[in-house]
Amino acid sequence: MKISNLEELNTPCLILDKTLLEKNCSLARKKCAELKTILRPHVKTPKSIEVAKIALDNQVGPITVSTLDEAEYFASAGFKDILYAVCIIPKKLARLEFLQKKYDCVIRIVVDSILVAEATVDYSNSHSTKFEILIEIDCGEGRSGLYVEDKKIVEISKIFSECNKTNLMGVLTHAGHSYSTDNKTEILSIANKEREDALAAVKHFSTFNNNNPIISIGSSPTMLFASHLNNISEVRAGIYMFWDLAQASRGICKIEDIAVTVLASVIGHNYQKKKIIIDAGALALSKDISANRFMPEVGYGFVCDSNSGKYLGLNISEIHQEHGAIDISNPDWFDNLPIGSLVRVLPNHSCLTCAGHSSYNILENNMIIDNWKRTNGW
Numbered sequence: 001m002k003i004s005n006l007e008e009l010n011t012p013c014l015i016l017d018k019t020l021l022e023k024n025c026s027l028a029r030k031k032c033a034e035l036k037t038i039l040r041p042h043v044k045t046p047k048s049i050e051v052a053k054i055a056l057d058n059q060v061g062p063i064t065v066s067t068l069d070e071a072e073y074f075a076s077a078g079f080k081d082i083l084y085a086v087c088i089i090p091k092k093l094a095r096l097e098f099l100q101k102k103y104d105c106v107i108r109i110v111v112d113s114i115l116v117a118e119a120t121v122d123y124s125n126s127h128s129t130k131f132e133i134l135i136e137i138d139c140g141e142g143r144s145g146l147y148v149e150d151k152k153i154v155e156i157s158k159i160f161s162e163c164n165k166t167n168l169m170g171v172l173t174h175a176g177h178s179y180s181t182d183n184k185t186e187i188l189s190i191a192n193k194e195r196e197d198a199l200a201a202v203k204h205f206s207t208f209n210n211n212n213p214i215i216s217i218g219s220s221p222t223m224l225f226a227s228h229l230n231n232i233s234e235v236r237a238g239i240y241m242f243w244d245l246a247q248a249s250r251g252i253c254k255i256e257d258i259a260v261t262v263l264a265s266v267i268g269h270n271y272q273k274k275k276i277i278i279d280a281g282a283l284a285l286s287k288d289i290s291a292n293r294f295m296p297e298v299g300y301g302f303v304c305d306s307n308s309g310k311y312l313g314l315n316i317s318e319i320h321q322e323h324g325a326i327d328i329s330n331p332d333w334f335d336n337l338p339i340g341s342l343v344r345v346l347p348n349h350s351c352l353t354c355a356g357h358s359s360y361n362i363l364e365n366n367m368i369i370d371n372w373k374r375t376n377g378w
Contacts, residue, residue: 005368006306006342009361011265012284014353015344016051016360016372017309020259021241025055028223028240035229040064040083042218042238045351047374048360049077055241064218064236068095073375075103083108083216085172085236087136087144090119097129110172112136112145114152117159124165131166134216137173139197140190145173148197148204157205170214170233171201178221182250182294191222199231221252244350245302246288249295255311261304261344262353263361264324266337276326276337280345281319286352298348300324306342307366316345 006015032039041055044066052063052074062081065071071082080103088096088109100107109131111117117133124131135156138145146152160168175194178187194217202213217229218236229235242260243253262284268277291298299315303326314333318325324345328334337343347353354360355376362370 006263009263009368011263011342012278012280012357013263014357014360015261015263015363015368016242017259017261018362018364018369020257021051022054024240024243024253024257024259025057028055028220028237029057031224032235035223035226035232035235037229037232038062038234040216040218040234040236041241042066042085042236043070043074045238045241046354046360047073047376048372049074050372051241051360052079062234064238067378068092068099069375069377071107072099072103075099075105075107080105082106083110083134083172083236085110085174087112088116088120090116090123093120093123093129093131096131097123097127100129106132108132108134108169110134110136111156112152114155114159117156121159121163121166124163129165132169133160133166134170134172134214135168135201137171137197137201139173139175139194139217141174141176143174143176146201148201153201153204168205170216171198172214172216172236173198173201174236175217175219175222178219179246179250179290184225184251187221187225188227191226194219194222195226195229195232220247221250224252239350242350242354244353245291245295245298245346245348249291249293249298255302255346258346258350260350260354260360261309261346262301263306263342263344266339266341266343267323269334269339270325271331271334274328274331275318276328276333278316278324278326278343278345279322280316280324281322283321283356284353285316285319285324285345285347286349286356287319288347288349288352291348301345301347304344304346306344309344311346312343 040062042064136145220237220240264278264280303314317327
């Protein structure tokens with residue numbers, strides 16, 4: 001049975017504005033078309049088949065995942081071109097082989113280690129299994145990957161070139177450090193280096209028979225601010241689908257673009273401490289406060305009117321596991337938000353907030369029209 005209004009929902013829960021989702025996805029596709037590159041949406045943000053199809057203009061196309069659970073979830077729905085954008089380890093190769101065979105799909109993998117490259121070749125030879133591989137390049141984030149001048153790139157490429165069951169396809173890099181600034185000039189500089197390092201890295205391969213190597217880059221800020229993406233094969237980005245306060249605080253999007261909120265109920269009034277208590281705490285909102293660096297008034301999330309979604313000028317100032325607190329200076333708020341009333345909370349970081357929930361309640365024309373499941377786990 002479809003729920004027609006917010007009051008019928010159990011709280012806390014996710015509300016996803018379908019109109020905003022479609023708008024955000026359309027703009028990203030348009031940007032990549034202008035840049036003459038392929039958009040490979042990173043579905044770690046929504047972890048939803050329905051959302052992924054909207055991101056791909058209602059198609060089943062290339063996607064990026066961050067867990068093998070996601071890979072299986074999407075492969076079971078008919079997605080055939082999947083990039084697992086986290087460095088593989090040897091003990092996961094058996095599951096990877098199983099998924100590729102069961103769903104007749106390709107799950108491309110990423111390495112940045114000689115040890116793992118050797119183990120992958122050994123597994124391919126002993127199990128007669130084909131793998132497609134990208135070498136991860138660190139373009140400045142400092143998380144994983146090899147610097148473009150690292151000699152291990154040559155060594156790893158040589159290891160794969162000696163095995164006819166492993167196909168080294170190209171390189172992957174991620175400019176996650178683009179989230180560290182709200183300066184558009186700096187973001188453009190990061191985008192340029194992301195592109196240049198990825199292109200330079202392929203030239204260090206010892207032998208390479210692929211005339212059209214895959215050059216895979218991506219983050220939502222660098223996708224939006226890149227001046228050009230000449231010779232780049234594909235862009236991986238994900239947060240653009242939903243946006244969040246972390247991105248809004250950096251000027252990457254507007255608060256009005258954020259498509260996902262947490263619906264919560266007022267469960268108490270603390271008159272002594274001048275706090276309104278809601279039933280959305282750390283597990284419903286996450287403890288992420290990444291917007292606060294550039295927008296310190298955010299706290300754990302902005303509080304919005306449940307019906308209009310408009311910001312009320314309040315924030316979540318304190319969270320416990322299942323409780324959130326809203327500090328108020330004007331006691332009139334106790335009357336404006338009585339016990340049992342609803343609010344919606346804009347998240348700091350949509351990826352982490354959504355991870356606490358199993359589904360999205362889909363809002364369209366101020367009505368809840370559907371419920372879309374999402375996957376969680378590894």
